[in-house]
Amino acid sequence: MTTSLFKNKKVFKEAYVKRVEEMFGKRFDETTMNEKYFTLATMVREYASNNWIETQGALKKSNQKQTYYFSMEFLMGRLLTNNLTNLGIRNLVEEAFDDLSLDLNEIEDKEADPGLGNGGLGRLAACFLDSIASLGYPGHGNGIRYRYGFFEQRIIDGYQVEVPDQWLQKGFVWDVRKENEAVDIPFFGQVRMLEDNGKIKYVHENAEYVKAVPYDVPIIGYDTKTVNNLILWSAEPARTYPQGINAAEYESNIRQISEFLYPDDSTDEGKILRLKQQYFFVAAGLKRIVNNHKEQYGTMENFHEKVCLHINDTHPALLVPELMRVLIDEEGYDWDTAWSITTKTCAYTNHTILAEALEKWPVRLLQPLLPRVFMITEEINKRFCLDLIDRYGEGHPKVTELAIIGEDLVRMAHLAIVGSFSVNGVAALHTNILKEIEMKDFNELFKGRFNNKTNGITHRRWLLNSNPELSDLLTKLIGDGWIKDTMEFDKLMPYVTDEKVKKEFYDVKQARKTALAERIEREQGIKLDPNSIFDIQVKRMHEYKRQLMNILHIMYLYNRLKDDSEFRQNFHPQSFIFGAKAAGGYDFAKKVIKLINTVADIVNNDEETNSKLKLVFVENYNVSYAELIMPAADLSEQISTATKEASGTGNMKFMMNGALTIGTLDGANVEISEFAGIENEIIFGLNADEVNELNATGDYNPWDIYYKDERIRRVLDQLINGYFSNVQPDEFRDIYDNLLHNGDSYYVLKDFDAYINAQEKANKMYQDQDKWLEKALINIAKSGYFSTDRTIEQYVEDIWHLEKIKF
Numbered sequence: 001m002t003t004s005l006f007k008n009k010k011v012f013k014e015a016y017v018k019r020v021e022e023m024f025g026k027r028f029d030e031t032t033m034n035e036k037y038f039t040l041a042t043m044v045r046e047y048a049s050n051n052w053i054e055t056q057g058a059l060k061k062s063n064q065k066q067t068y069y070f071s072m073e074f075l076m077g078r079l080l081t082n083n084l085t086n087l088g089i090r091n092l093v094e095e096a097f098d099d100l101s102l103d104l105n106e107i108e109d110k111e112a113d114p115g116l117g118n119g120g121l122g123r124l125a126a127c128f129l130d131s132i133a134s135l136g137y138p139g140h141g142n143g144i145r146y147r148y149g150f151f152e153q154r155i156i157d158g159y160q161v162e163v164p165d166q167w168l169q170k171g172f173v174w175d176v177r178k179e180n181e182a183v184d185i186p187f188f189g190q191v192r193m194l195e196d197n198g199k200i201k202y203v204h205e206n207a208e209y210v211k212a213v214p215y216d217v218p219i220i221g222y223d224t225k226t227v228n229n230l231i232l233w234s235a236e237p238a239r240t241y242p243q244g245i246n247a248a249e250y251e252s253n254i255r256q257i258s259e260f261l262y263p264d265d266s267t268d269e270g271k272i273l274r275l276k277q278q279y280f281f282v283a284a285g286l287k288r289i290v291n292n293h294k295e296q297y298g299t300m301e302n303f304h305e306k307v308c309l310h311i312n313d314t315h316p317a318l319l320v321p322e323l324m325r326v327l328i329d330e331e332g333y334d335w336d337t338a339w340s341i342t343t344k345t346c347a348y349t350n351h352t353i354l355a356e357a358l359e360k361w362p363v364r365l366l367q368p369l370l371p372r373v374f375m376i377t378e379e380i381n382k383r384f385c386l387d388l389i390d391r392y393g394e395g396h397p398k399v400t401e402l403a404i405i406g407e408d409l410v411r412m413a414h415l416a417i418v419g420s421f422s423v424n425g426v427a428a429l430h431t432n433i434l435k436e437i438e439m440k441d442f443n444e445l446f447k448g449r450f451n452n453k454t455n456g457i458t459h460r461r462w463l464l465n466s467n468p469e470l471s472d473l474l475t476k477l478i479g480d481g482w483i484k485d486t487m488e489f490d491k492l493m494p495y496v497t498d499e500k501v502k503k504e505f506y507d508v509k510q511a512r513k514t515a516l517a518e519r520i521e522r523e524q525g526i527k528l529d530p531n532s533i534f535d536i537q538v539k540r541m542h543e544y545k546r547q548l549m550n551i552l553h554i555m556y557l558y559n560r561l562k563d564d565s566e567f568r569q570n571f572h573p574q575s576f577i578f579g580a581k582a583a584g585g586y587d588f589a590k591k592v593i594k595l596i597n598t599v600a601d602i603v604n605n606d607e608e609t610n611s612k613l614k615l616v617f618v619e620n621y622n623v624s625y626a627e628l629i630m631p632a633a634d635l636s637e638q639i640s641t642a643t644k645e646a647s648g649t650g651n652m653k654f655m656m657n658g659a660l661t662i663g664t665l666d667g668a669n670v671e672i673s674e675f676a677g678i679e680n681e682i683i684f685g686l687n688a689d690e691v692n693e694l695n696a697t698g699d700y701n702p703w704d705i706y707y708k709d710e711r712i713r714r715v716l717d718q719l720i721n722g723y724f725s726n727v728q729p730d731e732f733r734d735i736y737d738n739l740l741h742n743g744d745s746y747y748v749l750k751d752f753d754a755y756i757n758a759q760e761k762a763n764k765m766y767q768d769q770d771k772w773l774e775k776a777l778i779n780i781a782k783s784g785y786f787s788t789d790r791t792i793e794q795y796v797e798d799i800w801h802l803e804k805i806k807f
């Protein structure tokens with residue numbers, strides 16, 4: 001039995017050495033680190049398979065309700081460390097490796113980082129899976145097994161260069177191909193209406209079929225038998241090729257469906273392919289769930305009692321018409337019964353109010369690609385519009401505004417809202433904006449449907465595994481109960497003024513800062529002083545996140561450090577660290593990366609100031625890098641234009657590792673500053689009401705600020721007056737134009753003065769270490785709410801209605 005292999009150090013050591021040699025046919029000391037990684041991971045997966053089988057058996061027996069979380073993205077990060085910890089065998093393996101003179105960290109580093117997501121949304125899905133399993137609930141992920149994950153970023157000459165992420169090439173140990181559960185998914189063709197015994201039936205003819213093959217990844221909970229599934233679908237040619245077709249081209253067309261993750265989470269390109277991806281994983285996932293359900297219960301009558309389908313953002317919104325199609329065309333239900341089951345089964349999470357991210361599919365694309373699904377969508381729309389007319393009266397503008405199909409576009413958010421029993425936002429402020437502004441009418445129409453579920457992060461990955469020093473300190477002070485119940489962080493409160501504890505926390509922070517500095521120096525040759533303030537902004541590069549404001553402030557700061565020797569003397573050294581990928585087609589975002597690197601070249605090489613100011617743009621920010629970065633921060637930059645960041649989760653990772661937030665009252669920053677106390681963060685700038693007001697009145701002219709504020713004028717002029725001698729004179733013209741000629745829509749200049757003041761305050765504050773450490777500890781003590789364990793309990797209680805798995 002594989003179980004016994006991890007019984008004790010001696011048994012494991014012998015089994016491991018033997019296995020490595022058997023797998024690779026050479027002596028243990030001749031095998032590579034990769035081979036050692038591969039073997040260990042394989043043994044861990046096998047070890048978990050006992051519980052995996054048991055979980056499935058328990059679910060078959062108990063007839064419990066299960067949730068399926070449909071998401072285009074799962075940004076899982078590496079799995080080995082997490083799985084070792086969750087299985088409770090990390091120490092054993094570490095000690096065995098010590099005996100073998102192997103460094104477990106080094107072996108963990110060999111794992112490819114599966115980047116099947118863009119950023120926050122995909123990472124949230126991954127944190128959810130960890131918490132669902134760790135809490136012992138039956139909930140599974142359903143997504144796409146992209147052959148290429150989110151691109152790898154290189155910085156060449158200061159510019160971002162995108163390199164394909166061939167994560168599968170190293171061999172992915174964790175998933176299991178389930179060939180016999182493959183299903184065929186139809187595209188194109190026609191719908192024919194038939195009469196069968198007086199009943200109308202629709203058949204889909206001449207369709208092109210794509211074979212969807214599921215790969216199951218075990219999701220191993222912490223200290224529990226629960227092992228759930230992440231189901232990832234791969235697109236392959238179906239058994240029979242259509243007649244008269246170029247086989248090679250046909251095959252490559254089909255494989256394209258699961259080839260690339262869309263590198264952009266805010267705009268749509270390659271619309272048909274994207275739409276194909278969406279239907280592909282929705283239809284395949286649902287088919288498998290329905291097959292299992294019918295096998296277990298013999299009927300679809302009770303589907304909503306046993307299954308919740310969660311729609312993560314609008315990408316899987318086709319679940320609504322697809323479930324209707326299954327119930328009507330395949331199961332023979334009438335419309336009303338099918339609609340009743342569907343709307344009791346589906347739940348939807350909204351992630352953004354950014355207009356460009358709200359998906360709308362042209363009818364001319366959707367109709368030919370998915371003829372029957374489109375018919376059903378039209379019928380859902382027709383019936384919904386009749387309800388609207390009942391309520392508002394014929395010809396009322398709200399009827400056309402709220403309709404699911406309008407201006408020849410299918411509005412996916414409307415489809416998801418109408419077809420779901422629950423619609424949730426991801427932070428208190430975001431949900432309020434949905435309910436009171438963006439989706440006010442829907443909220444009034446569907447009383448009680450809208451609700452808030454503030455995002456979280458799994459503290460197991462983001463503290464227990466990534467910050468062992470802090471974990472040990474916490475456990476020493478408050479016991480290890482926090483690992484199961486993060487509200488126990490609060491027990492730290494009596495210690496926040498304790499000098500000894502402060503010193504210990506200071507040492508933890510210094511250790512993490514040193515570790516980050518070492519990687520940065522090794523990879524990029526820039527030396528950071530661990531005694532400087534580590535001021536970090538890591539997240540996707542986007543205008544609304546305002547990395548631009550951060551870099552413009554650094555330009556201002558550099559000017560001041562050069563000019564004002566008294567200021568320079570009193571200034572505590574500060575290291576600004578950025579990490580961000582820009583979408584391939586997002587030129588403006590790429591320009592900001594170039595600007596950061598151009599400024600970095602100047603400031604890092606200026607002997608007069610570089611003991612005070614350093615600047616690094618880290619290459620290829622991803623989950624594994626984040627695990628090193630989050631624990632090393634003193635300051636967490638969360639400076640989005642208020643109203644624009646729905647929640648943020650990076651802010652929570654930083655908080656839990658004892659960084660202070662310098663930020664606007666946006667997204668979950670609001671709740672962070674409420675829990676920790678606003679005096680323990682550095683909050684500045686326009687709030688949501690003020691931004692909404694400015695948007696409404698249009699009463700903002702960035703030129704006024706340019707003329708009035710000499711500090712800002714100087715920085716803006718430096719963008720275009722040849723100040724940067726190493727780039728073309730027009731390199732940053734677009735940035736200048738955007739801020740001045742195009743109205744500065746994200747209020748960078750409007751908030752600039754407040755940001756300068758906030759930064760000055762932060763620098764002063766840090767110099768009072770006694771106060772600073774107290775505030776940092778309070779942030780940790782109050783971060784328990786932001787564990788996804790809390791988030792998931794709320795989903796379970798209010799939306800999914802699950803019970804823990806009965807073993």
Ligand SMILES: *Cc1c(COP(=O)(O)O)cnc(C)c1O
Nearest residue numbers: 119120539622623626648649650
């Ligand atoms: C947490 C995380 C994000 C989300 O960061 P935000 O600051 O909330 O936008 C993005 N990318 C990675 C790799 C992360 O770990």
